Amino acid sequence: MLSRVADSLYWFGRYLQRAENTARxxxxxxxxxxxxxxxMTMGWEPLIQIVGADETYKEHYxxxxxxxxxxxxxxxxxxxxxxxxxxxxxREILRTVxxxxxxxxxxxxxxxxxxxxxxxxxxxxxxxxxxxxxRVIDGSVLVYGTLTTNMSRDVGFQFLKVGTNVEQADMTTRxxxxxxxxxxxxSGRHDLAPFYNIQWMSVLRxxxxxxxxxxxxxxxxNRTGVLRFLLQNREFPRSVMFCLxxxxxxxxxxxxxxxxxxxxxxxxxxxxxxxxxxLVEKGLSxxxxxxxxxxxxxxxxxxxxxxxxxSA
Amino acid sequence: MxxxxxxxxxxxxxxxxxxxxxxPRPAARRLAEYLDDLxxxxxxxxxLAAELAIKVMGxxxxxxxxxxxxxxxxxxDVIPRVIPRTEWEKTEAGLKQRVAxxxxxxxxxxxxxKIVKDKVFPAELLHDSVNFRTQCVGMKxxxxxxxxxxxxxxxxxxxxxxxxxxxxxxxxxxxxxxxxNRLVMKRVxxxxxxxxxxxxxxxxxAQLYDMLVAMSPRPLDQPNIVLLTPGIYNSAYFEHAxxxxxxxxxxxxxxxxxxxxxxxxxxxxxxxxxRVDVIYRRIDDLFLDPEVFHKDSVLGCKGLMRSWLKGRLxxxxxxxxxxxxxxxxxxxxxxxxxxxxxxxxxxxxxxxWLCMNPKDxxxxxxxxxxxxxxxANESGGYGMLIGPRATPEEREKFxxxxxxxxxxxxxxxxxxxxxxxxxxxxxxxxxxxxDLRPFILSRGDSTYVTTGGLTRVAMTRGSLVxxxxxxxxxxxxxxxxxxxxxVAHPFSSQSQSQTSGPR
Numbered sequence: 001m002l003s004r005v006a007d008s009l010y011w012f013g014r015y016l017q018r019a020e021n022t023a024r025x026x027x028x029x030x031x032x033x034x035x036x037x038x039x040m041t042m043g044w045e046p047l048i049q050i051v052g053a054d055e056t057y058k059e060h061y062x063x064x065x066x067x068x069x070x071x072x073x074x075x076x077x078x079x080x081x082x083x084x085x086x087x088x089x090x091r092e093i094l095r096t097v098x099x100x101x102x103x104x105x106x107x108x109x110x111x112x113x114x115x116x117x118x119x120x121x122x123x124x125x126x127x128x129x130x131x132x133x134x135r136v137i138d139g140s141v142l143v144y145g146t147l148t149t150n151m152s153r154d155v156g157f158q159f160l161k162v163g164t165n166v167e168q169a170d171m172t173t174r175x176x177x178x179x180x181x182x183x184x185x186x187s188g189r190h191d192l193a194p195f196y197n198i199q200w201m202s203v204l205r206x207x208x209x210x211x212x213x214x215x216x217x218x219x220x221x222n223r224t225g226v227l228r229f230l231l232q233n234r235e236f237p238r239s240v241m242f243c244l245x246x247x248x249x250x251x252x253x254x255x256x257x258x259x260x261x262x263x264x265x266x267x268x269x270x271x272x273x274x275x276x277x278x279l280v281e282k283g284l285s286x287x288x289x290x291x292x293x294x295x296x297x298x299x300x301x302x303x304x305x306x307x308x309x310x311s312a
Numbered sequence: 313m314x315x316x317x318x319x320x321x322x323x324x325x326x327x328x329x330x331x332x333x334x335x336p337r338p339a340a341r342r343l344a345e346y347l348d349d350l351x352x353x354x355x356x357x358x359x360l361a362a363e364l365a366i367k368v369m370g371x372x373x374x375x376x377x378x379x380x381x382x383x384x385x386x387x388x389d390v391i392p393r394v395i396p397r398t399e400w401e402k403t404e405a406g407l408k409q410r411v412a413x414x415x416x417x418x419x420x421x422x423x424x425x426k427i428v429k430d431k432v433f434p435a436e437l438l439h440d441s442v443n444f445r446t447q448c449v450g451m452k453x454x455x456x457x458x459x460x461x462x463x464x465x466x467x468x469x470x471x472x473x474x475x476x477x478x479x480x481x482x483x484x485x486x487x488x489x490x491x492x493n494r495l496v497m498k499r500v501x502x503x504x505x506x507x508x509x510x511x512x513x514x515x516x517x518a519q520l521y522d523m524l525v526a527m528s529p530r531p532l533d534q535p536n537i538v539l540l541t542p543g544i545y546n547s548a549y550f551e552h553a554x555x556x557x558x559x560x561x562x563x564x565x566x567x568x569x570x571x572x573x574x575x576x577x578x579x580x581x582x583x584x585x586x587r588v589d590v591i592y593r594r595i596d597d598l599f600l601d602p603e604v605f606h607k608d609s610v611l612g613c614k615g616l617m618r619s620w621l622k623g624r625l626x627x628x629x630x631x632x633x634x635x636x637x638x639x640x641x642x643x644x645x646x647x648x649x650x651x652x653x654x655x656x657x658x659x660x661x662x663x664x665w666l667c668m669n670p671k672d673x674x675x676x677x678x679x680x681x682x683x684x685x686x687x688a689n690e691s692g693g694y695g696m697l698i699g700p701r702a703t704p705e706e707r708e709k710f711x712x713x714x715x716x717x718x719x720x721x722x723x724x725x726x727x728x729x730x731x732x733x734x735x736x737x738x739x740x741x742x743x744x745x746x747d748l749r750p751f752i753l754s755r756g757d758s759t760y761v762t763t764g765g766l767t768r769v770a771m772t773r774g775s776l777v778x779x780x781x782x783x784x785x786x787x788x789x790x791x792x793x794x795x796x797x798x799v800a801h802p803f804s805s806q807s808q809s810q811t812s813g814p815r
Contacts, residue, residue: 002562002579002580003568003580003581004564004568004580006582096543099556099557255583255584
């Protein structure tokens with residue numbers, strides 16, 4: 001397998017997952033805002049922080065409004081992480097690896113891309129927005145499903161799986177980071193307690209984790225439970241631990257590389273050994289920073305081991 | 313009865329399928345009868361089925377417009393072009409002869425230049441050739457083959473003569489469409505394949521693969537062969553991916569390759585670097601190697617020329633092969649055949665006037681409204697003047713161009729390209745102009761010619777431009793064994809009236 005093709009498949013996995021995650025994130029935030037009392041202005045800004053695009057946003061928009069943020073997250077081509085950009089990037093990659101992917105995948109992705117490109121005006125109306133986002137989620141799942149049911153489990157597939165899981169681990173930690181710092185503090189005002197919990201519920205929902213959380217944890221939704229579930233659960237596909245496990249499962253199928261293994265073990269140990277009870281008090285944001293750095297190192301190790309471009 | 317062949321207006325040109333209204337040529341008789349039996353609704357159904365098949369099979373070509381790449385579906389006509397086997401055999405022999413002479417010419421030009429010394433080919437033509445690569449001087453590629461893959465364009469004039477219009481020796485494209493057209497036809501008109509002996513075309517990728525294997529500098533059973541593409545922005549990217557897939561070889565871009573200090577070429581894989589033996593390159597010479605040619609080219613790979621010149625790498629086609637692909641050099645091909653092979657050309661050239669010769673030039677300039685003027689080194693139908701259709705301003709512009717650089721221009725009489733019936737959107741048939749591009753593979757010890765080739769059609773009424781980049785489409789091309797069919801099905805068509813006669 002050519003390094004360039006491996007690189008492309010890895011990024012294809014990431015972009016597709018990113019489009020889906022972004023759509024879910026927006027959808028859940030919209031629902032959350034409907035539940036919060038008037039005057040509580042959490043708004044849409046945290047979403048920009050979650051996707052790590054504050055700088056880019058400020059460069060192109062002067063004021064922070066719902067319409068602007070949503071346009072930026074969904075349709076702005078200047079934002080590399082917008083749904084449209086992600087799908088566009090995935091599609092361009094698919095062109096270059098046309099010979100190694102089932103043809104049907106191309107058709108499904110093409111469909112979705114044209115839908116997003118052509119139906120941007122749906123973003124402005126709240127009811128139609130939800131329909132739009134649902135279609136993005138369904139479409140991404142369809143592409144992924146077509147892929148997993150039709151593609152041989154060759155090395156190419158392993159790279160795609162690595163990309164998908166690295167992206168998910170990254171998004172899950174970002175959501176935890178931003179949500180746990182921007183969440184309202186309930187300690188002072190007793191009347192805000194119910195809202196405190198719905199915010200943690202929304203964290204779960206943005207990762208479609210609510211139902212699974214209830215099954216696994218069998219306890220009310222609280223900060224400790226949510227953190228433990230999303231970081232350390234080994235069975236839920238969007239938890240950081242699960243994603244890292246999935247990446248680990250790919251390694252035996254790839255040419256062995258010590259550095260890749262080492263970076264993976266390091267970030268896994270970090271997540272696994274975290275003392276969640278203690279983190280609730282302090283140190284969460286530091287831990288998440290460390291995990292993010294670990295993921296970055298793992299990405300760099302993959303790139304160095306398998307995707308290297310010839311030195312020009 | 314939907315198509316009324318009596319109404320088919322084909323008298324003004326040579327028509328490939330009909331000798332006159334209602335009079336199919338022998339090789340096309342079964343086809344005409346079959347189409348006759350289809351109702352309008354059935355015809356429409358077949359036409360739409362072909363469109364759908366093309367979409368589903370993903371047969372497309374890429375056009376770059378408004379800053380974006382658009383994948384266009386391949387325009388296709390369901391009525392095939394039919395060639396009798398006997399005629400094709402002669403054409404095939406002519407093409408083999410021609411390509412043999414061209415390869416000898418290229419080798420000679422880069423080595424002893426005997427043909428120049430013997431005053432058969434003018435030295436000044438060589439000095440001004442933009443496709444002459446000084447880097448190739450003294451090179452002798454394996455088997456002495458330079459133009460491994462040649463796509464020659466054939467056209468038929470009003471009197472029925474088949475001419476060679478040009479030889480594409482650099483990176484000819486279209487062969488994937490030739491094979492895919494046949495697949496579409498088998499889906500759409502399977503009945504016809506049952507009682508007609510239509511020679512198959514799908515052997516090409518296997519033949520190409522064998523030829524590339526034979527070029528390997530290392531004696532291996534399975535040398536590492538790759539196809540080098542400029543990438544997705546190239547209009548023929550579909551074909552690049554298709555060929556790689558059909559041959560089971562890697563589709564690489566320049567950045568996947570590197571040439572190491574041992575002058576061998578390698579590709580970068582997840583398992584580390586892997587030696588490359590042969591590159592089927594679909595990149596023009598000048599972009600191939602920034603070490604030697606365009607310094608800023610990002611499409612090629614540094615050192616490829618070095619690797620090739622040292623004999624560590626096979627390149628198809630060889631760099632510099634384009635020297636014989638020049639439209640002015642073209643005019644000398646019949647002389648080359650005589651000079652190198654001692655034979656007369658089996659396939660004629662279109663008569664050509666070379667603007668470098670003062671006599672020819674004054675003829676061309678005096679007849680700009682009648683001739684077609686072509687620059688020596690453009691492809692894709694660009695930069696041409698079609699005299700009878702041009703405006704006076706365009707003609708004056710070409711007068712200036714020719715006078716400024718006579719070496720770079722040649723002219724030919726405006727041919728009345730042959731036609732074939734083509735199905736319109738309202739299920740009527742109209743004649744459309746077409747040409748034929750067969751592909752010739754040269755291995756040194758043997759030569760392979762595709763069965764028929766790619767028939768390109770100018771889909772617009774009256775148009776002579778068949779290039780897909782300029783609105784051309786395609787037809788399936790059938791080489792039909794009329795004699796074999798007459799033996800196998802003696803009771804069909806015209807013989808039927810005789811056997812049912814006794815009463």
